[in-house]
Amino acid sequence: xxxxxxxxxxxxxxxxxxxxxxxxxxxxxxxxxxxxxxxxxxxxxxxxxxxxxxxxxxxxxxxxxxxxxxxxxxxxxxxxxxxxxxxxxxxxxxxxxxxxxxxxxxxxxxxxxxxxxxxxxxxxxxxxxxxxxxxxxxxxxxxxxxxxxxxxxxxxxxxxxxxxxxxxxxxxxxxxxxxxxxxxxxxxxxxxxxxxxxxxxxxxxxxxxxxxxxxxxxxxxxxxxxxxxxxxxxxxxxxxxxxxxxxxxxxxxxxxxxxxxxxxxxxxxxxxxxxxxxxxxxxxxxxxxxxxxxxxxxxxxxxxxxxxxxxxxxxxxxxxxxxx
Ligand SMILES: NC(=O)c1ccc[n+]([C@@H]2O[C@H](COP(=O)([O-])OP(=O)(O)OC[C@H]3O[C@@H](n4cnc5c(N)ncnc54)[C@H](OP(=O)(O)O)[C@@H]3O)[C@@H](O)[C@H]2O)c1
Numbered sequence: 153x154x155x156x157x158x159x160x161x162x163x164x165x166x167x168x169x170x171x172x173x174x175x176x177x178x179x180x181x182x183x184x185x186x187x188x189x190x191x192x193x194x195x196x197x198x199x200x201x202x203x204x205x206x207x208x209x210x211x212x213x214x215x216x217x218x219x220x221x222x223x224x225x226x227x228x229x230x231x232x233x234x235x236x237x238x239x240x241x242x243x244x245x246x247x248x249x250x251x252x253x254x255x256x257x258x259x260x261x262x263x264x265x266x267x268x269x270x271x272x273x274x275x276x277x278x279x280x281x282x283x284x285x286x287x288x289x290x291x292x293x294x295x296x297x298x299x300x301x302x303x304x305x306x307x308x309x310x311x312x313x314x315x316x317x318x319x320x321x322x323x324x325x326x327x328x329x330x331x332x333x334x335x336x337x338x339x340x341x342x343x344x345x346x347x348x349x350x351x352x353x354x355x356x357x358x359x360x361x362x363x364x365x366x367x368x369x370x371x372x373x374x375x376x377x378x379x380x381x382x383x384x385x386x387x388x389x390x391x392x393x394x395x396x397x398x399x400x401x402x403x404x405x406x407x408x409x410x411x412x413x414x415x416x417x418x419x420x421x422x423x424x425x426x427x428x429x430x431x432x433x434x435x436x437x438x439x440x441x442x443x444x445x446x447x448x449x450x451x452x453x454x455x456x457x458x459x460x461x462x463x464x465x466x467x468x469x470x471x472x473x474x475x476x
Contacts (some may be wrong), residue, residue, distance in 0.1 A: 153203040154450050156345035156431045159354030161327045162305050163234060163275070167425055169206045169356060169451025171436035176214020177282050178381035180247055181216070184438070190219055191439055196225040198440035200233060202447045208330070208434045210238035210280055211265050215236065215247060219268035227270055234283060236276035236330075236356075237265050238310060240291055251283040253291030262298050271420070277304040278330055282316045296324035310358075314347035326353050330434070333357030333424050335366060335405075335466055336398070349429040357424050360433040365389060366420040367396055367445075368406050372399070378414040393476040397469055404465040408458055414448075421449035422463055 155164040174184035175192040191406045197208065209218045209228075219237060225231050239261040252258075265274060277295055282288050295307035308328035309320070317326060327350055331340045337359070348355050361367050363384055375395055378385040388394055400415060409419040424433045433450075437443050454462075 153206075153372055153447065155205070157354075158276075158328055158356075158431050160325070160349075160352045161354065163306070163327075163354075164205075165234065165354075165356070165432045166203060166205045167432050168204055168421065169208050169236070169432050169434045170196065170204050170449060171358065171434040172196070172207060172209045172218045172222055173213045174438040175209075176212075176218040178379070179217075180243075181249060182212075182214050182383045183381045183398060184384070185379040187225075192221045193225040194440045195437050195443065196222065199437065199447075201442055204233070204443075204447070206234035206236060206275075206432075207427050208236045208358075208405065209269075210241070211244065211261055211268075212238070212241035212249060212280065215243050216264070216268055219265055223268050223270040223371075230275055232271070234275040235269060235271060236278060236308070237274055238278040238280040239265065241280045251281055252288035253279065253284065254293040255290055255297075258294035259298070266303065272378060273303055273305055274298075275305045276308050276328060277306075278308040278310050278328070279312075280310050282309070282312045283334050285316070288312075288316055288320055292320040292323050297326070308354075308356075310354055316341045317344075317347060317351075317353070322352065326351070328354035328356055328431070330356045330358055330361055333430070333433075334360050334362045335401075335420065335423060335462065336362045345429055354431040355429055356432045356434055357430055358434045360424045360435055361417055361420045361446075362389065363387070363436070366402060366405065366413075366416065368402055368416040370399065370402070372396075394473065395475060397472045400472070401465055401469045404468075405462065408465075412452075412458065414452060415445045417446040418449040418452055419454075419458075419462075421446055422452040422454050423459070426454050427457060430473050 306327035
């Protein structure tokens, strides 16, 4: 699988990274319904067999559970993939989740993540959200401290905008930004992408298939029967009136994918990789066979015609949403 240099760092990430949010299981506010750990581990092993060389997780996914599963899957491996994880979303004994960018919290969280992941150093340690915003400098200084100590190789951030990146870049160089990026969420295109390009900061976009919606696997029936422990059951993109409009878009996407002999999943992912400044897409999978539908996406360069045709479909979707 094609690899891309992560911004100014010496890491080379495959165009697809494996996302492990759903592997956190269902026992927390942002779960994805029931998930079997053995299946999660088999999915991680299959991803590595297919050539994916990095995994993204976070302390908060399943309140430590996703990191524990990743640690188990990689235990004893001679050559581990790059591991990216995140901090600064915390929880209490009632499983209530909050933001915390205070220095002492981040230093402690790093120890907890190293223990759960069963590693000595985190390859890419990311601030999960720029919240509370007044503390972003303090949180980023703590990441710089962990890099100096050798517990973290590179520091990155998620969900930051250009102005927030500019504030922290002065303290310590930012290796990567992890923003949401898919056909349905394009907020980074105007300012953040160009800013990262100018500063040679790697971009690893998340949810390229919009949590499974841009795959052809979602139907009205499936949306209506999502378990209450699957957070998508509360997401308006998966509810009417948006759902029908989104499903119409997916029909159009499937036709573009089919005429290229590709899957809808591949089209959704390859579209996010059409900008050379995007290093990689973080794609979530929870069963090994799901990987087979999309691992070739990183090696597909969309033609200008395909990009234009996707754009037309997205404009139609925007218009339909205005009328809905
Ligand atoms: N930094 C942040 O704030 C942030 C936020 C969100 C995500 N992320 C990261 O980005 C990763 C990817 O996000 P995501 O999980 O939302 O990404 P996604 O790739 O858009 O969606 C993944 C989901 O799509 C479904 N799916 C996977 N393969 C499929 C296939 N072949 N056919 C049909 N459906 C398929 C699976 O759910 P079902 O099978 O249940 O449908 C899977 O969990 C996360 O795991 C996480 O590591 C980070």
